[in-house]
Amino acid sequence: MKDQDLLARLSEDLGSPEEAAELTPVIRRLENWKAPAPAAEDTLRLTGTLYRLLKVHRKNTLSYRLHLGWLVLRSQPRVVQSELWTASAIVLALGTLVTLAYSHTGGLNVTLPFVLIAPVAAAGGIAFLYGSSLDPALEIELTTPISPRQVLFARLVLVFGFDLLFGLAGSAILSLLRVDISFLPLVSAWLAPMTFLASLAFLLMTMTLDSILNQLICLGLWILQNSTRLVPGIRWPFPFPDLTAAAARPWLWLVAVLLFSIALWLGGGEEHWMRKRA
């Protein structure tokens, strides 16, 4: 640093040019205190350690996690049974056709066949999401660094998302072709029951790994629940709560979130799947 610059700096710091001039030689002497240059191996050692840390840091960033999630999601359609997509699409398409032909007197959407079929189609798909006899890739997947919970979640998103899209498409077609059906009331009539039944199927799937039993339970529950609507005049010794009622929807969402969470927690450990397969 030039004398003038140093003097200016000292004056700024000390507030007095006289003092600054007096202390300039102190700084000049201090500048003689040379420090060692860094050793190349120390810098290399540090950058090596920092790179490793940076990799860990990258793995913790949201964009990396989203990218990883996308990769897992993209890998799953190949593993999920191809019949599942076809079956869900056919059931929902049939539901749309039956509803189109159904003579509806107007009023409640909950009596429409589509509202009864959409939840069953989703639950059926989820029931076949995973299973020891259905999934030859299970053992390979258990050896990868991706946790079973992530795989399970990715499959759930895929299958449920597929059913949801078909459900929305069916509802759109119905609301376009029938003047007595409105899109939003129709969607809200089947969405909550569908999420609930899918979450139940998901929990049963992680608990039993038996797709047929799982589907029978969901279907049975849904038929019983709607039996009074399907067969007029039928009486049961105990009343079933009406899951398609508008008042039940907040509860259905709540229970669905709870069931999804329990299922993901249960299905998260590798040991769970190994034990189930044994």
Next chain:
Amino acid sequence: MVLFSDEELALGIQRGRADDLTLLVERHYSPLLGFLFRMTGGDHALAEDLVQETFLRMLSKIDTYHYPRPLKPWLYAIAVNLTRDHYKQAEFRHTDSETANLETAVTGTPETELLTGEETQRLAAAMDSLPPLQREAILLRYLHDLTLNEISQVLEVPVGTVKSRLSLGLKRLKDTLKVDR
């Protein structure tokens, strides 16, 4: 060649760019080593450890960095705090740092050769006689070119306090070194 600012490099590191990390290390390793070498009274091995720890700490806390907050004061603040912590712990463990330095000097390792010059030894001793708070301010201001505002951020004290520490420290240093105009 585009010269990125420290702050832009920090942003790059937050996004996981290894090249930005290398650039930042290359830019600040040597000055930080010099600062810590002088802060520790010429203990090269300790200064090296502290520099490495400073960068590790910086990286582990990089998510808390908010662009465009100046990076240099933050980096030096980490270094200062690590040095303070080291001496606090050394005090707690009843370690005599002077003895440690003497032992290093006797072994005659290459790094302590820098201390063999009479002038260097005298300067190190004079700086060592200053209270650490004054020593930090003087080193940052006159040997590492930080502005008063930057030092105020590093030491987390008002600019006025920085100025008074500089003034007191320099006068004391003048007396110790017996510098005449």
